[in-house]
Amino acid sequence: xxxxxxxxxxxxxxxxxxxxxxxxxxxxxxxxxxxxxxxxxxxxxxxxxxxxxxxxxxxxxxxxxxxxxxxxxxxxxxxxxxxxxxxxxxxxxxxxxxxxxxxxxxxxxxxxxxxxxxxxxxxxxxxxxxxxxxxxxxxxxxxxxxxxxxxxxxxxxxxxxxxxxxxxxxxxxxxxxxxxxxxxxxxxxxxxxxxxxxxxxxxxxxxxxxxxxxxxxxxxxxxxxxxxxxxxxxxxxxxxxxxxxxxxxxxxxxxxxxxx
Amino acid sequence: xxxxxxxxxxxxxxxxxxxxxxxxxxxxxxxxxxxxxxxxxxxxxxxxxxxxxxxxxxxxxxxxxxxxxxxxxxxxxxxxxxxxxxxxxxxxxxxxxxxxxxxxxxxxxxxxxxxxxxxxxxxxxxxxxxxxxxxxxxxxxxxxxxxxxxxxxxxxxxxxxxxxxxxxxxxxxxxxxxxxxxxxxxxxxxxxxxxxxxxxxxxxxxxxxxxxxxxxxxxxxxxxxxxxxxxxxxxxxxxxxxxxxxxxxxxxxxxxxxxxxxxxxxxxxxxxxxxxxxxxxxxxxxxxxxxxxxxxxxxxxxxxxxxxxxxxxxxxxxxxxxxxxxxxxxxxxxxxxxxxxxxxxxxxxxxxxxxxxxxxxxxxxxxxxxxxxxxxxxxxxxxxxxxxxxxxxxxxxxxxxxxxxxxxxxxxxxxxxxxxxxxxxxxxxxxxxxxxxxxx
Numbered sequence: 029x030x031x032x033x034x035x036x037x038x039x040x041x042x043x044x045x046x047x048x049x050x051x052x053x054x055x056x057x058x059x060x061x062x063x064x065x066x067x068x069x070x071x072x073x074x075x076x077x078x079x080x081x082x083x084x085x086x087x088x089x090x091x092x093x094x095x096x097x098x099x100x101x102x103x104x105x106x107x108x109x110x111x112x113x114x115x116x117x118x119x120x121x122x123x124x125x126x127x128x129x130x131x132x133x134x135x136x137x138x139x140x141x142x143x144x145x146x147x148x149x150x151x152x153x154x155x156x157x158x159x160x161x162x163x164x165x166x167x168x169x170x171x172x173x174x175x176x177x178x179x180x181x182x183x184x185x186x187x188x189x190x191x192x193x194x195x196x197x198x199x200x201x202x203x204x205x206x207x208x209x210x211x212x213x214x215x216x217x218x219x220x221x222x223x224x225x226x227x228x229x230x231x232x233x234x235x236x237x238x239x240x241x242x243x244x245x246x247x248x249x250x251x252x253x254x255x256x257x258x259x260x261x262x263x264x265x266x267x268x269x270x271x272x273x274x275x276x277x278x279x280x281x282x283x284x285x286x287x288x
Numbered sequence: 289x290x291x292x293x294x295x296x297x298x299x300x301x302x303x304x305x306x307x308x309x310x311x312x313x314x315x316x317x318x319x320x321x322x323x324x325x326x327x328x329x330x331x332x333x334x335x336x337x338x339x340x341x342x343x344x345x346x347x348x349x350x351x352x353x354x355x356x357x358x359x360x361x362x363x364x365x366x367x368x369x370x371x372x373x374x375x376x377x378x379x380x381x382x383x384x385x386x387x388x389x390x391x392x393x394x395x396x397x398x399x400x401x402x403x404x405x406x407x408x409x410x411x412x413x414x415x416x417x418x419x420x421x422x423x424x425x426x427x428x429x430x431x432x433x434x435x436x437x438x439x440x441x442x443x444x445x446x447x448x449x450x451x452x453x454x455x456x457x458x459x460x461x462x463x464x465x466x467x468x469x470x471x472x473x474x475x476x477x478x479x480x481x482x483x484x485x486x487x488x489x490x491x492x493x494x495x496x497x498x499x500x501x502x503x504x505x506x507x508x509x510x511x512x513x514x515x516x517x518x519x520x521x522x523x524x525x526x527x528x529x530x531x532x533x534x535x536x537x538x539x540x541x542x543x544x545x546x547x548x549x550x551x552x553x554x555x556x557x558x559x560x561x562x563x564x565x566x567x568x569x570x571x572x573x574x575x576x577x578x579x580x581x582x583x584x585x586x587x588x589x590x591x592x593x594x595x596x597x598x599x600x601x602x603x604x605x606x607x608x609x610x611x612x613x614x615x616x617x618x619x620x621x622x623x624x625x626x627x628x629x630x631x632x633x634x635x636x637x638x639x640x641x642x643x644x645x646x647x648x649x650x651x652x653x654x655x656x657x658x659x660x661x662x663x664x665x666x667x668x669x670x671x672x673x674x675x676x677x678x679x680x681x682x683x684x685x686x687x688x689x690x691x692x693x694x695x696x697x698x699x700x701x702x703x704x705x706x707x708x709x710x711x712x713x714x715x716x717x718x719x720x721x722x723x724x725x726x727x728x
Contacts (some may be wrong), residue, residue, distance in 0.1 A: 139646040
């Protein structure tokens with residue numbers, strides 16, 4: 029009988045599920061992980077709800093770092109942030125495959141293994157998306173002087189992009205708002221950044237929207253300057269919207285000043 | 289011409305951006321620097337593009353001229369002194385404020401500062417120095433700065449600016465000294481190459497200083513680059529590639545940029561205006577070949593020759609090389625060394641690296657190659673996996689060529705539009721009529 033561990037869509041959830049599956053010491057085809065809400069019941073499967081704890085997460089993280097190395101941890105962590113339903117299975121499969129290798133740190137090079145390949149692909153997707161957001165995030169200055177940036181990513185990219193901005197603007201108060209997953213990365217001057225996850229409802233969402241509309245006086249001026257800069261810098265004789273879309277897909281644009 | 293005093297920053301930005309847009313280098317890569325916790329900004333090794341303009345080129349730096357006043361009269365340049373355009377100049381403070389406000393909103397990755405020559409090269413360079421000094425010291429800006437060295441400025445000034453900037457570039461403008469004489473009569477090859485040599489020497493010296501004292505100030509840490517205009521003068525692709533190669537080897541440049549000539553001025557020494565637009569395909573092929581030089585261990589001589597001095601319109605330079613050297617193929621993916629893999633069309637340097645690592649842990653098949661990122665529709669004629677080809681194919685130039693074209697290989701727009709002239713190679717170089725006569 030196959031045991032399937034059911035967990036929530038978060039790093040804590042997936043790592044806790046990996047912890048339980050690992051403890052049970054089953055072969056790869058005898059265990060799996062599914063995300064809550066994306067379950068497709070199958071025959072001959074035992075569904076087990078995972079108890080999600082910080083301790084389990086830390087233990088799994090430590091194990092991956094120690095035996096599979098930092099680079100593999102980086103890939104697995106990023107894969108856990110992706111928007112793919114089968115990510116839990118892929119991560120568990122990769123870890124079990126690593127167990128079979130003489131040198132487990134080489135696991136991410138084993139691309140002919142389907143689960144490893146999946147993790148590699150998911151990690152690359154999350155990595156690319158977070159890189160795009162590092163590029164395309166636009167801050168606006170609110171009345172209070174806080175820099176605020178709304179984004180609507182597909183994957184949970186906040187934890188990948190916040191460190192970059194924390195290093196870049198150590199003296200600023202800034203905040204990145206992930207509208208898809210309803211969470212914030214908040215940074216206060218000279219302090220460490222924090223992740224705030226708040227499952228707010230519709231009323232609260234509207235309240236936030238109102239609140240973040242109030243911008244500082246200078247803001248419109250600089251927005252206008254940048255808009256005209258973007259327009260002027262293009263060379264008319266070389267116009268090529270297809271090339272532009274290839275580099276900057278349309279779905280990133282609603283939150284960017286130069287396209288609004 | 290006078291500088292108008294009352295002009296707003298908005299207007300100035302428009303004019304000086306418009307004047308700077310023909311400069312190509314908009315990269316922000318090559319240096320990695322963390323913020324020290326007291327200022328604004330950092331640098332990422334990979335570089336960050338922040339937006340893309342309507343022509344599909346990236347916007348990563350605030351690309352502006354300090355002033356568009358110029359004492360020179362380069363025939364191809366919109367800012368030549370004989371052109372009647374509105375002239376203006378920023379002040380160092382205006383640039384600093386604009387820079388910092390744009391940067392903290394994550395609009396841009398840094399500053400790209402070039403300039404027309406105001407009064408004299410030294411005077412202009414001094415203004416640029418003043419701007420950078422303010423930006424680095426008063427505003428504590430730790431992000432990326434790219435500066436154009438003005439040809440003819442004193443060595444002292446160039447070395448001082450070098451310590452404030454991340455990348456410095458001197459524009460080669462045109463591939464040969466004769467063309468330069470023809471189109472940019474006030475610039476000389478010597479004036480352009482000597483600052484380039486100076487920066488190269490100073491960088492080497494700086495490396496020694498950094499060994500002795502880790503915190504010594506860095507001199508042009510992201511290296512230097514240059515750019516040349518393609519299609520304004522009759523040089524062949526072969527000549528251009530040779531110039532680029534020698535710049536990489538003798539001057540240790542990080543990048544050479546190519547800029548398709550855009551008609552902005554009417555002048556008898558410029559090529560006649562046509563409806564074809566700038567030679568974008570040619571520029572594209574040059575960039576492809578440039579990549580082959582820098583990442584794929586190719587030499588300019590392998591790609592082109594005296595007899596065959598221009599790139600193929602239909603195939604990229606690597607594919608073209610492979611078709612002419614079929615004796616080197618097929619390559620066995622599970623055994624061939626890294627350099628051999630790099631020469632296969634459809635395998636890039638990233639895929640080649642992944643293949644070399646992945647095959648130590650298991651035999652690779654065509655399905656695995658696809659996942660690794662190999663473009664099979666191009667590579668399949670040139671590789672075997674464990675001794676087998678993907679489909680039974682012939683190793684003949686004509687056969688492969690026909691199949692590659694049939695396989696929906698996306699043809700460049702210029703080729704599609706060529707119509708009856710299909711077989712001519714780059715007749716946009718110059719002397720358009722001459723060529724037509726000869727063909728007849």
